[in-house]
Amino acid sequence: MRHSRGTSLRALALASLSVVALLGAAPVEAAKTSVTLGVRLEPPHLDPTAGAAAAIDEVVFINLFEGLTQVDRDGTVKPVLAESWTISDDGKTYTFRLRDGVKFHDGTDFNAEDVKFSLERGKAADSANAQKAKFEQIETVEVVSPTEVKVTLKQPVGDFLTFLGTGDAVIVAPESAADNKAKPVGTGPFRFGQWVQGDKVELTRSADYWGTPVKLETATFKIIADNAAAFSSMMAGDVDGFPIFNAPENLPQFAADPRFSVVVGTTEGETILSTNNAREPFSNLKVRQAIAHAIDRKALIDGAMFGYGTPIGSHFAPHHPAYKDLTGTYPYDLEKAKALMAEAGLADGFKATLKLPPPVYARRGGEILASDLKKIGIELELIPLEWAQWLEQVFKGKDYDLTIVSHTEANDINIYARDDYYFNYQNPDLKALMAKLDATSDPEARNALYGEAQEIIAKDAVNGYLFQLAKTGVWDAKLKGLWEHAPVQANDLTGVYWED
Incomplete structure (x- = not known):
């Protein structure tokens, strides 16, 4: 009896300890299955096959459409x-x-x-x-x-x-193509949830996806246009990250905070001073050359992007194997720029407009470029536009003198051979070269042709070539799987998960 009683007491004590341990243990948190990402621009619609805005692809490409x-x-x-x-x-x-x-x-x-x-x-x-x-x-x-x-x-x-x-x-x-702008239907791992215009786009996991199921149950793209609001939303935890954070001046503060990961990569975004080559006086090569010599790329990158960006001298990504460094074609030289203006008969300068879409690189860069060009007599009126206005007036309507935009499509030097493209640039030699490139599949031969094309557009100073846009991402340190680089316009969530 004593043995039995002792065993019972011992068992009771162990049971009591187990209860205490359970009561005192910290609750086990389940891994998060949702993510909220901040984006600077709201897409004009949600059909990537019916618009040029990168903001469309950044929400639905790969995630919803394949x-x-x-x-x-x-x-x-x-x-x-x-x-x-x-x-x-x-x-x-x-x-x-x-x-x-x-x-x-x-x-x-x-x-x-x-x-x-x-x-x-x-x-x-x-x-x-x-x-x-x-x-x-x-x-x-x-x-x-x-x-x-x-x-x-x-x-x-x-x-x-x-x-x-x-x-x-x-x-x-x-069956669904006509309605994809507002109610997109694809085959991807996420399906459309809702779009609250001016606020957010929500995606939900597709239960019957043909491929590997994603770990996230829901994904929200929160539209936050104001840089100060973007910073505050990250610090407060209202959003989990920004695949591209548009205020690079804040990155050192994020990098010093262990809650966040700051990931800087490359993009396909050639940021350029787009020029209407059909409009006087920009139809004059000497004027375009003068502008090219008046651009201080380093000052522009430091002033507008806080040092994040790679100088370019043509419309080609520096990370591509066919890239040629042509930044020396028109080095920063104000005296040479003034001489070219005089040769063009414009020693006293002229006035023009610079239409600027919303991104920081455009708005800040526009102010710096206006200061640069004023030194050679070109007085620029800065005209801020929203994206819908920019697409209508500049990209479609070609109603502009100068604009600043980052072309984020991959390998898109072929746009210089299009008759109807908004640069209004015409060069039969380049067209012939691009036709030859289209008919060539050998990688080495293609790279050689790419090099020739870069030289043509650089020498013609078709546009003012500024810098390759960096991908400056910041997100919660426990969030894994977002892309470091951006070879295409996408925020691929298929491999995104939360680390325990």
């Missing part, structure tokens, strides 16, 4: 809706084997008919696609079977698979 291929975080091309492909010996015909069993978010099946519809829609006469010229290189799209499609090009296009991996070339369904 293409046959995808440009991944390291710049390589990987299969997505196409699981494999073959290319004909002449480089003109691509046969894609499609993934079977994929569904759009509205429950309709994805198949070769959707691919045919999407590619033909991109090159249609009424296409609103910002890369319509790329689609026009397609001769025919043939449905071989529900899981096989054959695309024949008018001529070989060396970067065709890369183009198919951008937001402009995502696959949409005929």
Whole structure:
């Protein structure tokens, strides 16, 4: 009896200790399954196939919409809706084997008919696609079977698979395409939740996604245009991060705080003083050369971007293997700039307008450039525009003298060969060179042609080449998986998770 009683007392004591331990233990927190990211600009709509604004892709590309291929975080091309492909010996015909069993978010099946519809829609006469010229290189799209499609090009296009991996070339369904601007329907790992205009866009995890399920259940893109508000929202924990934080002067403060990670990478964003080459006096090469000599890139990067940015002398990304450093073509030289103005018959200068979209690099950069150009007699009127105004007046209407914008599309030097592009630049030699580039698939040969193209536009001073935009990200130190670099316009959330 004593033994039994002792055992009972001992068991009771152990049980009591267990209860105490349980009561005193800190509660185990489940890993977060939601994320709120701040973005500077609100997208004008949510259809990446019907607009040039990077803000569209930054919310829905990869997350909600997918293409046959995808440009991944390291710049390589990987299969997505196409699981494999073959290319004909002449480089003109691509046969894609499609993934079977994929569904759009509205429950309709994805198949070769959707691919045919999407590619033909991109090159249609009424296409609103910002890369319509790329689609026009397609001769025919043939449905071989529900899981096989054959695309024949008018001529070989060396970067065709890369183009198919951008937001402009995502696959949409005929049943929902017309409504994608407000109610987007794709095949991605997230589906559309809601868009509270002026405030946020919410995405939710797609339960029947064909690929690897994402770890996040919900993702919110919070629109915060004001830099001070962006800083406050991070410090207060109202947002979990900014893939691109637009006030670089705040980055040292974030870097000194262990709560945050500051991650600085590169982008495809060539930031330029875009010039209307068809409007006098900018149609005069000597005037454009004078402007190029009057730009102090280092002062601009330091003053507008607090040192974050890489000087460029042409429209090409410094991290690309074909990049040529042409910053020495027009070095900062005010005396040379004044001499060129005199040679152009404009020794007394002239007045012009500089239309500025919302980003910091444009607004701050505009003030610095206005000061630079005033030194050679060019008086600039600064005209701030919202993005919708900029797209309407400058990009579409070509109603401008000068503007500042970062071109964030990958490998887009081909825009200089387009007759209807807003630069209004015409050079038959460059057009011939770009046609040759399109027909070339060998990487070394393509890189050589890229080098020649860079030299042509640099010597012609088509635009004022300023700097490559840095990707200055800041986010919660426990948030993992966001991209360091930006080879395409995307905030890919497929690999994002919270560290315990």
